[in-house]
Amino acid sequence: MTILPYERYRTEVAAQLASLRTTLDGADLSMTVPTCPDWTLDRLARHVGGAVRWVELHVRTRTTENIPDSEVPGFHGPEEGGAAALDAWLAETAEMFDATLRGADADTPVWSWTGEATAGFWARRMTHEVAIHRADAALAVGVPYELAPEVAADAVDEWLDIVRFVQRVAADERAVALRGDGRTLHLHATDAGPELAAEWTITLGPDGVSWERRHTKADVALRGPLTEVLLAFYRRRPVDSGRVEVLGDRELLEFWLERASFG
Numbered sequence: 001m002t003i004l005p006y007e008r009y010r011t012e013v014a015a016q017l018a019s020l021r022t023t024l025d026g027a028d029l030s031m032t033v034p035t036c037p038d039w040t041l042d043r044l045a046r047h048v049g050g051a052v053r054w055v056e057l058h059v060r061t062r063t064t065e066n067i068p069d070s071e072v073p074g075f076h077g078p079e080e081g082g083a084a085a086l087d088a089w090l091a092e093t094a095e096m097f098d099a100t101l102r103g104a105d106a107d108t109p110v111w112s113w114t115g116e117a118t119a120g121f122w123a124r125r126m127t128h129e130v131a132i133h134r135a136d137a138a139l140a141v142g143v144p145y146e147l148a149p150e151v152a153a154d155a156v157d158e159w160l161d162i163v164r165f166v167q168r169v170a171a172d173e174r175a176v177a178l179r180g181d182g183r184t185l186h187l188h189a190t191d192a193g194p195e196l197a198a199e200w201t202i203t204l205g206p207d208g209v210s211w212e213r214r215h216t217k218a219d220v221a222l223r224g225p226l227t228e229v230l231l232a233f234y235r236r237r238p239v240d241s242g243r244v245e246v247l248g249d250r251e252l253l254e255f256w257l258e259r260a261s262f263g
Helices: 006-024 041-061 082-102 119-141 149-168 226-233 250-259
Strands: 036-040 183-189 199-205 208-212 220-224 245-248
Touching: 006 041, 006 082, 006 119, 036 041, 041 082, 041 119, 082 119, 119 149, 149 183, 149 199, 149 208, 149 226, 183 226, 183 250, 220 226, 220 250, 245 250
Parallel strands: 183 220
Antiparallel strands: 183 199, 199 208, 220 245
C-alpha cells in the first residue's frame, strides 16, 4: 500500500479546496449534483467545508472524543452573502486546516472512527474526501476533472482500507455482505507507469475482503485511465460510460459497487 507523505496530504487538501473554488466560480449553486442527487452545488460546498472544519477542530484540540457538528465554529457556512461569502468561507477553511496541520505531525494522537487515531489519518481522509467531492462538482458543472496519479492511486488504496474496516466492525450491512468463495476483481489503470503499480486485486473471501497491489487474472476486470477507474470505482461515473472497459463477470463488479458505496 502506498501512503503519501503527511506534508503532501496537508498541501493537497488546500490544493483540492482551491480547485473546488475554481470549479464553483460562476456556477449556478442551486444546480442539482447528479452524483449526489439530494444535494445542490451549494449544499455540496457546505458539506465539504464543514467536514474539513470538523476535522480541523479535532486536530487542533487533540481531542480524544468525537466533537459534535454543533460545536464546530462556522460548520454550516455563511448565512448571507451568496457565492462570494461561500467562496471566502472555503478559502478561510483551507487556511485554517493548513495552519493546524502544520502544528501537528502524522503521529499526533487525535480521535478518529477507525483504529488509526492520528492526524495523519485525517490528513489522508480529507485529501480524498475533498478530491472526490470536487469530482462531483466538476461533473455537475461539466468541466474536466484531473487528479495527480499518485493521489488517485492512493484514493483507491484508502477506500479499499475503509471497506475492509467497515466490514470488520460490521458498521454497514452492505459491507458485511461483501464476502464470497474467493471471487476476484481487478482494477487496472492503463495510463500509469510501472513505478506507480496502479493495479489492484480484490478478493471476496469467506472472512471478508482482502486486497493487494498486483497484476493477476481475475473474475472481472475494470480497465481504463486511472482517473476514470477511480471515478467508476467510486460510482461517480457509470461503468458503461465508454471511458472504462469491463472484462469478465460484470455482475460481480455490480455486486461490489452496490455494496461498497456507503459513506
